[in-house]
Amino acid sequence: MAAEWLDVPAGSAFGTANLPYGVFSIGAEPVRRVGVAVGDRVLDVGAVARAVRADFAGLLGAESLNPLLAAGPAVWRSVRAAVRGWLSGAVPAETVLPHLVDRAAVRLHLPFEVADYVDFYSCEQHAVNAGRIFRPDAEEPLPPNWRHLPIGYHGRAGTLVVSGTDVVRPSGQRREPGREGPVFGPSARLDFEAEVGFVVGVPSPRGRGVRVADFAEHVFGAFLVNDWSARDLQAWEYVPLGPFLGKSFATSVSPWVVPLAALSAARVAPPPRDPEPLPYLRDAEGDPWGLDLRLTVRLNGHVVSRPPFARMYWTPAQQLAHLTVNGAAVRTGDVFASGTVSGPERGEWGSLLELSWNGADPVRLPDGRERGFLRDGDVVSISATAPGPGGAVVGFGEVTGRVLPAVGNGPNA
Amino acid sequence: MAAEWLDVPAGSAFGTANLPYGVFSIGAEPVRRVGVAVGDRVLDVGAVARAVRADFAGLLGAESLNPLLAAGPAVWRSVRAAVRGWLSGAVPAETVLPHLVDRAAVRLHLPFEVADYVDFYSCEQHAVNAGRIFRPDAEEPLPPNWRHLPIGYHGRAGTLVVSGTDVVRPSGQRREPGREGPVFGPSARLDFEAEVGFVVGVPSPRGRGVRVADFAEHVFGAFLVNDWSARDLQAWEYVPLGPFLGKSFATSVSPWVVPLAALSAARVAPPPRDPEPLPYLRDAEGDPWGLDLRLTVRLNGHVVSRPPFARMYWTPAQQLAHLTVNGAAVRTGDVFASGTVSGPERGEWGSLLELSWNGADPVRLPDGRERGFLRDGDVVSISATAPGPGGAVVGFGEVTGRVLPAVGNGPNA
Structure with missing residues (x-):
């Protein structure tokens, strides 16, 4: 159930049932951030983690998905549950809203470092x-x-x-x-x-x-x-x-x-x-x-x-x-x-x-x-x-x- | 011309004309070091660089050859000339000798991180x-x-x-x-x-x-x-x-x-x-x-x-x-x-x-x-x-x- 302040368009293929991960940057900033797509926006999950889930700040504050990928299924489940919580009102809107960016405004990068x-x-x-x-x-x-x-x-x-x-x-x-x-x-x-x-x-x-x-x-x-x-x-x-x-x-x-x-x-x-x-x-x-x-x-x-x-x-x-x-x-x-x-x-x-x-x-x-x-x-x-x-x-x-x-x-x- | 104190066996295939690079560790130490093989020994070139060539300390103090590889031919030539100098008496023996290790005593690792x-x-x-x-x-x-x-x-x-x-x-x-x-x-x-x-x-x-x-x-x-x-x-x-x-x-x-x-x-x-x-x-x-x-x-x-x-x-x-x-x-x-x-x-x-x-x-x-x-x-x-x-x-x-x-x-x- 999305929070009231989260305006996901009806029928969006990026609703809270999806929540895919990517890596984005904003404007000309060199720093890359791990993001989760929701509706027409991207949530900077590293930034939210730093505010409310320090234990995830390392994984989600990386510049590629690789640390999260390496963490394994139990962590994948915990992180997904946490992100869903953030988008469902489990934390105050002001903790999340500043880190929601328009998808149209970000630059998307290769989400992982490819091995083989x-x-x-x-x-x-x-x-x-x-x-x-x-x-x-x-x-x-x-x-x-x-x-x-x-x-x-x-x-x-x-x-x-x-x-x-x-x-x-x-x-x-x-x-x-x-x-x-x-x-x-x-x-x-x-x-x-x-x-x-x-x-x-x-x-x-x-x-x-x-x-x-x-x-x-x-x-x-x-x-x-x-x-x-x-x-x-x-x-x-x-x-x-x-x-x-x-x-x-x-x-x-x-x-x-x-x-x-x-x-x-x-x-x-x-x-x-x-x-x-x-x-x-x-x-x-x-x-x-x-x-x-x-x-x-x-x-x-x-x-x-x-x-x-x-x-x-x-x-x-x-x-x-x-x-x-x-x-x-x-x-x-x-x-x-x-x-x-x-x-x-x-x-x-x-x-x-x-x-x-x-x-x-x-x-x-x-x-x-x-x-x-x-x-x-x-x-x-x-x-x-x-x-x-x-x-x-x-x-x-x-x-x-x-x-x-x-x-x-x-x-x- | 090898320094007097450098006892390279006659006819060694690892004489000063060769000087190949590898990555080694000593005993159970977790740290990996860039080494150059000479005679029956390995020179810890990162350690020598820290003492006498700070500009090479980053490249040669790495845990794989990749930083050196990425540095390009001009640096490859300079580093090779420097290492040859260290082994030829260009620096005092006491700068080099403590960093020469028996090859038989080291553990050798994959020398580079493989891309494709x-x-x-x-x-x-x-x-x-x-x-x-x-x-x-x-x-x-x-x-x-x-x-x-x-x-x-x-x-x-x-x-x-x-x-x-x-x-x-x-x-x-x-x-x-x-x-x-x-x-x-x-x-x-x-x-x-x-x-x-x-x-x-x-x-x-x-x-x-x-x-x-x-x-x-x-x-x-x-x-x-x-x-x-x-x-x-x-x-x-x-x-x-x-x-x-x-x-x-x-x-x-x-x-x-x-x-x-x-x-x-x-x-x-x-x-x-x-x-x-x-x-x-x-x-x-x-x-x-x-x-x-x-x-x-x-x-x-x-x-x-x-x-x-x-x-x-x-x-x-x-x-x-x-x-x-x-x-x-x-x-x-x-x-x-x-x-x-x-x-x-x-x-x-x-x-x-x-x-x-x-x-x-x-x-x-x-x-x-x-x-x-x-x-x-x-x-x-x-x-x-x-x-x-x-x-x-x-x-x-x-x-x-x-x-x-x-x-x-x-x-x-």
């Missing part, structure tokens, strides 16, 4: 689409391992950028029809991928896996990811060691981390798996981590897709169990992304590769323009909502980015 | 061997892109460990002959890979590449890498997105970082490339970065291989230019490894995969035992030397690790 970044490939419809596009004559569009494990690879942690960061069109090697060797130049097949990311709070030791059932003991929350992809660079480079320069130039993330605690009403059963996964990958009994997140992708403001996350074949709990089953440790700030989210209908596919069928059938925008792949100046925005308790809506906000023209880079080039 | 980790695949002989082993009927053992770009992929930064760290045999999914689906269990084909790593000091901005000619403006130094590999996990998982759990359980690095400045006498012309690389990958005129490093691999103390780094097809300068040509930024602490180093002769191959031809022709050790792949308890040590100025030898020390048995990990398993 892993990208999965866990949506069956997306993998089937990719298989049909790249191997049209194959009987089975999925690779033989696909239904046995969540395929993933490490991406570049150092080029995760926050929503709003411009993305320079990457240059690199690609093949051109009729030419034997590769040519060098700006990517001609730049794409987006709509994904959901998760951030690890509590580390795991090297040599031990994280069980599916222990997902929420380690993972703090979720956010949105645009895994920008240069399809032509990727096609030439990726055999045999996987994507590299086709992905590593930039990966955009949304600024608000929605805690798992805000997603309890969004949990759904994942789709049936056939064959049954190996024991270490089975959903925890009665506790699966399918999530009914409803994504929307806009290109230059026009909705081009509505990917449904609820249909993902592998859940984030299975992804984390797989990622660590070989004894790999996770650290505070480790990020993993779901892979492109695509539903069964064309209007639910999460990349231009799929929406334009590799450029063969361009997407028609309402302004009459067409897109096979992205052009310079294009703006891609991915947003999402989830069902909250009692009919509330839990919003993720959005991850947005504009494509800038390639710059000359590389020597002698 | 990239592993390349830049040795032609290794790639040819791998092609012949896995695709024996193919006419051309190299993938079509191999001679056009240094193939690479991102590895797991969080599981880089310092030499001496035990490596638990990883578990995971693998195929077994005659069974349709995968089985789960400890890797039965655990391997080493002898590689050379490089660490970035000076960051580059997002959107701009690092030119081949600017390699030494960004990279601080070199060290040894054992890229432990579970061949059976890797074989099942790696199509289409590359190696993941087959590599991510542990990557061992040697504790001493040899600055590029110590490798001037080791620089050699790389082998001829055919076809000529694209302009952004061409060696800088008169300034190529081939390096005559001579590796030795020991298994349980027996020499099993002597891989020659001088024959690498792609140099580290080309690798860095490729890694960034799409606009990917590098950060202080970014690490990239060469890929397995293998020479033309069997006794020069840098992995058991090659030495035992995928287990078909096991390596015979002098004690009469055979190895197709690694057994529990096996100890792998990789060492290297390079030619130094005036007939000196520049040593890299070694990266060593013992294989421990698999532990039960994963839930319900």
Whole structure:
């Protein structure tokens, strides 16, 4: 129940059922602050903690979410309860109101320091689409391992950028029809991928896996990811060691981390798996981590897709169990992304590769323009909502980015 | 010229021509110190700096090499000249001697905080061997892109460990002959890979590449890498997105970082490339970065291989230019490894995969035992030397690790 003085607009996706965390700064101030989004405002929770909860002042007075992430689930619950109390009249209005800032007036930053970044490939419809596009004559569009494990690879942690960061069109090697060797130049097949990311709070030791059932003991929350992809660079480079320069130039993330605690009403059963996964990958009994997140992708403001996350074949709990089953440790700030989210209908596919069928059938925008792949100046925005308790809506906000023209880079080039 | 009181053993690979940097602690002290190896000892350079060079006390009094790495080439040169002066009588012996510790008495740590980790695949002989082993009927053992770009992929930064760290045999999914689906269990084909790593000091901005000619403006130094590999996990998982759990359980690095400045006498012309690389990958005129490093691999103390780094097809300068040509930024602490180093002769191959031809022709050790792949308890040590100025030898020390048995990990398993 929000305090009387807290004017959250009716139906806001940032109501007190949500309370996502981010990192913001005000004006030209160099200092970064941990904030919680509520309605159209941001609460400087470090400032309130200093006034009324000194025990949280260190965690919430940091310049990134990492200290809070590392503190673990018991502290996450206590902090969430405290913040909710502050917004519900548990402390005098004058303790809180001076630290509520208009969201439109703040600058949002990457909310955490990224340790390792892993990208999965866990949506069956997306993998089937990719298989049909790249191997049209194959009987089975999925690779033989696909239904046995969540395929993933490490991406570049150092080029995760926050929503709003411009993305320079990457240059690199690609093949051109009729030419034997590769040519060098700006990517001609730049794409987006709509994904959901998760951030690890509590580390795991090297040599031990994280069980599916222990997902929420380690993972703090979720956010949105645009895994920008240069399809032509990727096609030439990726055999045999996987994507590299086709992905590593930039990966955009949304600024608000929605805690798992805000997603309890969004949990759904994942789709049936056939064959049954190996024991270490089975959903925890009665506790699966399918999530009914409803994504929307806009290109230059026009909705081009509505990917449904609820249909993902592998859940984030299975992804984390797989990622660590070989004894790999996770650290505070480790990020993993779901892979492109695509539903069964064309209007639910999460990349231009799929929406334009590799450029063969361009997407028609309402302004009459067409897109096979992205052009310079294009703006891609991915947003999402989830069902909250009692009919509330839990919003993720959005991850947005504009494509800038390639710059000359590389020597002698 | 070493000071009279500095008893460096004759022919030491840690003479004053070398002076590699590491991070050490003494006894049970929690504090870590930056050290320079000289002879059989380590100089606590932070302590000396506090006494005689206050301007370096911050950089050298840190608990990792990162502040020094970030300081850039002019500072690297000044610090190296100062340390050499301290060891040559430029300051009184009593200023230095109390801070020289026996190397045998210190504990060595990971010398830097790792940002991103990239592993390349830049040795032609290794790639040819791998092609012949896995695709024996193919006419051309190299993938079509191999001679056009240094193939690479991102590895797991969080599981880089310092030499001496035990490596638990990883578990995971693998195929077994005659069974349709995968089985789960400890890797039965655990391997080493002898590689050379490089660490970035000076960051580059997002959107701009690092030119081949600017390699030494960004990279601080070199060290040894054992890229432990579970061949059976890797074989099942790696199509289409590359190696993941087959590599991510542990990557061992040697504790001493040899600055590029110590490798001037080791620089050699790389082998001829055919076809000529694209302009952004061409060696800088008169300034190529081939390096005559001579590796030795020991298994349980027996020499099993002597891989020659001088024959690498792609140099580290080309690798860095490729890694960034799409606009990917590098950060202080970014690490990239060469890929397995293998020479033309069997006794020069840098992995058991090659030495035992995928287990078909096991390596015979002098004690009469055979190895197709690694057994529990096996100890792998990789060492290297390079030619130094005036007939000196520049040593890299070694990266060593013992294989421990698999532990039960994963839930319900």
